Amino acid sequence: MTVWDVLLWGVLPYVMIAVLVLGTVWRYRYDKFGWTTRSSQLYESRLLRIGSPVFHFGLLVVVIGHVIGLVIPQSWTDAVGLSETAYHVQAVVLGGIAGVCTLTGITILIYRRRTTGPVFSATTRNDKAMYVVLVAALVAGLATTLLGAIGGVEHNYRESVSPWFRSLFVLQPDIASMARASVEFKIHTLIGMVLFTIWPFTRLVHAFTAPLHYLFRPYIVYRSRDAGPASRPARRGWESIERR
Amino acid sequence: MRVMAQLGMVMNLDKCIGCHTCSVTCKQAWTNRSGIEYAWFNNVETRPGQGYPRRFADQERWRGGWVRNRRGRLQLKAGGRFRKLLTIFANPVLPNIRDYYEPWTYDYETLTEAPLGDDFPVAQPRSLLSGEPMSVEWGANWDDDLGGAPEHGPRDPIVEKIRAESEEKVRFEYERAFMFYLPRICEHCLNPACVASCPSGAMYKRTEDGIVLVDQDRCRGWRMCVTGCPYKKVYFNHRTGKAEKCTFCYPRVEVGLPTVCSETCVGRLRYLGLVLYDADRVTAAASAPDERDLYEAQLDLLLDPADPEVIAAARREGIAEDWLEHARRSPVYQLAKVFRVALPLHPEFRTMPMVWYVPPLSPVVDRLVETGHDGESAASLFGAIEALRIPVEYLAELFTAGDPAPVTAVLRKLAAMRSFMRDVTLGREPDEAIPASVGMDTERIVAMYRLLALAKYDERYVVPTAYEGEAQQLEEIGCSLDVDGGPGMGGPFGEASGRPVPVSVETFHALRTRQTSDAVADIGDRVNLLNWDGKGRPPGLFPPRRTEERR
Numbered sequence: 013m014t015v016w017d018v019l020l021w022g023v024l025p026y027v028m029i030a031v032l033v034l035g036t037v038w039r040y041r042y043d044k045f046g047w048t049t050r051s052s053q054l055y056e057s058r059l060l061r062i063g064s065p066v067f068h069f070g071l072l073v074v075v076i077g078h079v080i081g082l083v084i085p086q087s088w089t090d091a092v093g094l095s096e097t098a099y100h101v102q103a104v105v106l107g108g109i110a111g112v113c114t115l116t117g118i119t120i121l122i123y124r125r126r127t128t129g130p131v132f133s134a135t136t137r138n139d140k141a142m143y144v145v146l147v148a149a150l151v152a153g154l155a156t157t158l159l160g161a162i163g164g165v166e167h168n169y170r171e172s173v174s175p176w177f178r179s180l181f182v183l184q185p186d187i188a189s190m191a192r193a194s195v196e197f198k199i200h201t202l203i204g205m206v207l208f209t210i211w212p213f214t215r216l217v218h219a220f221t222a223p224l225h226y227l228f229r230p231y232i233v234y235r236s237r238d239a240g241p242a243s244r245p246a247r248r249g250w251e252s253i254e255r256r
Numbered sequence: 257m258r259v260m261a262q263l264g265m266v267m268n269l270d271k272c273i274g275c276h277t278c279s280v281t282c283k284q285a286w287t288n289r290s291g292i293e294y295a296w297f298n299n300v301e302t303r304p305g306q307g308y309p310r311r312f313a314d315q316e317r318w319r320g321g322w323v324r325n326r327r328g329r330l331q332l333k334a335g336g337r338f339r340k341l342l343t344i345f346a347n348p349v350l351p352n353i354r355d356y357y358e359p360w361t362y363d364y365e366t367l368t369e370a371p372l373g374d375d376f377p378v379a380q381p382r383s384l385l386s387g388e389p390m391s392v393e394w395g396a397n398w399d400d401d402l403g404g405a406p407e408h409g410p411r412d413p414i415v416e417k418i419r420a421e422s423e424e425k426v427r428f429e430y431e432r433a434f435m436f437y438l439p440r441i442c443e444h445c446l447n448p449a450c451v452a453s454c455p456s457g458a459m460y461k462r463t464e465d466g467i468v469l470v471d472q473d474r475c476r477g478w479r480m481c482v483t484g485c486p487y488k489k490v491y492f493n494h495r496t497g498k499a500e501k502c503t504f505c506y507p508r509v510e511v512g513l514p515t516v517c518s519e520t521c522v523g524r525l526r527y528l529g530l531v532l533y534d535a536d537r538v539t540a541a542a543s544a545p546d547e548r549d550l551y552e553a554q555l556d557l558l559l560d561p562a563d564p565e566v567i568a569a570a571r572r573e574g575i576a577e578d579w580l581e582h583a584r585r586s587p588v589y590q591l592a593k594v595f596r597v598a599l600p601l602h603p604e605f606r607t608m609p610m611v612w613y614v615p616p617l618s619p620v621v622d623r624l625v626e627t628g629h630d631g632e633s634a635a636s637l638f639g640a641i642e643a644l645r646i647p648v649e650y651l652a653e654l655f656t657a658g659d660p661a662p663v664t665a666v667l668r669k670l671a672a673m674r675s676f677m678r679d680v681t682l683g684r685e686p687d688e689a690i691p692a693s694v695g696m697d698t699e700r701i702v703a704m705y706r707l708l709a710l711a712k713y714d715e716r717y718v719v720p721t722a723y724e725g726e727a728q729q730l731e732e733i734g735c736s737l738d739v740d741g742g743p744g745m746g747g748p749f750g751e752a753s754g755r756p757v758p759v760s761v762e763t764f765h766a767l768r769t770r771q772t773s774d775a776v777a778d779i780g781d782r783v784n785l786l787n788w789d790g791k792g793r794p795p796g797l798f799p800p801r802r803t804e805e806r807r
Contacts, residue, residue, distance in 0.1 A: 047473075049478065060346050235463065
């Protein structure tokens, strides 16, 4: 265990979590008006209607795959009789398909963003930086999955990355486990941490307000004037004199 | 019975001259910002015509509003909750900017910067989206006054439908005979499909006055409301990534002022007023099996504000006395329910729209006069209403889901009023038989005439104010309609981030003073056009007079 290992796998994750949580809270308080998908569908619909669902649904599968791979210990899958080889075959096949979909989707979306004039002019520098990190994370992730499968020497991340990931949440980071992981997994993890660090400051925040509550609320929303923004505390410099 | 109050509007189409003053003043007040430059919260369409955005009323294409499903229940035409969430990554039926029109400006700089030459420099149109030169091929009002009607007119969904149904081939020359204007704003529906479509729950109907608004802080730009609204009156601001819509000028109506479009209407054709309705019965009314019953079902929801039972129920719901008083004087209730001359726009969308229209009699009158008949005699007017099948069918498709009977009844009432009042004005013996032939008496027809022809400012706009006690809070309703370069546009995360600018700059009491005083209230050098009542010359609004300069 070198100093670098401690910094990268013992310190950086907590910095990332702190920035992610505090940054999100801060952004939500400070910038509700900027909290949006900033959709460009009004300008161009044809490519978006292919690229966007392919990307987003692929990404949802990728996220589920990550949760399963990182959260469920190997001993549990062993206990239900799923062999390591069988687990990896399904993970590589499903993960590979989802990863390729996601990457294809984002390729279409970036191509659209670059070639459609109005969409490109609506792209900020912030967006561009975010795209670089996002694509890097996707490419590195897909590479670890596919290279492992092609190279034949399968690195079992459920013995290195996953224990480290779970150990983070009990505040006992298992740095040694992560230090044992292969280089490609380390790179992917690092890029992933960078992505989550910048997350609250990019348009990616829209994922945190996925409108699942839509399924459970009545169709017509009534709101009183009182319940609206008017009842929020006055902003600095706008307080009423009569109020305390 | 759950009584709720709703602010509504009536437009008398006979008086609309298509001058677009309402659209222009509305645009100046609400949508002159970049990102929403293509949007017209108020627009005036020439009918027959495609409307704005193109063919918006064709719900087989745009899938707005509600439908009644096989089990007799209401369902969003674009699909239910699960379908909405499954298609959230790319809305399958979002109009493209070209269905509205691509906004543009002109390259004015060329006019002053061009080098001296033989040719006049030309200011070319440039797209406001990409900045590239473009050719202007469509606009919010491209077919104004039937311009290009031979090409564009036949694509009006109602014209298409009538042509498909009529056995004879209707020539467009014939439709030209009944051109009229249709000003449109958000309908502030009792059963709003846009609110139901919003996944975030950012759109809401205000309990106090029924105004439908978008909470700019909660909107996440999923764009489902644009699809949900069958009138296409929710617009997506492509720079802020938020939905925006007609606000019924709530900062104005809260202090008792009429909306900007009403205030500036040259023809004085708009009426504002409260109606009381039974909120418990809205869904049932909107689920009527036959589309043609929807108009009656909607009228049935409106409660009589003079009925003691209704008043008691309204008090239980906490509706204030002065609001009930205003409801009793409401011109909207009078025209829609008492006189039954105002009709809802496209009731078949099942949203229970609350902007009502008095259909135009003028096409019938014009036709009579053109052919050398007496355009003010009851007999010939009644005859013409029966004979002019196409205009009546067209109006019926617009206002009563295709049922010609209510439209004919309204036109006959207007014709009776016209003919009866001619005798009164000319000092002849009034003919009692004329009002009787449309089921009215002399007194009622004169009252209707007063309301439609003579009503003064305070009779046309019967708008209750929000309470004094709430006035202080009203100052700070955040509305986020910030201007280019304002704090909202240049936040740290690109455009549209950062805190919104409050819409009300002046205090409630300053507004009241200027509303009620004859002189100009002193609020310094700043003029809020939204609240300017046209009186006097507020400092800073006009350049100084020459005489002042000389001094």
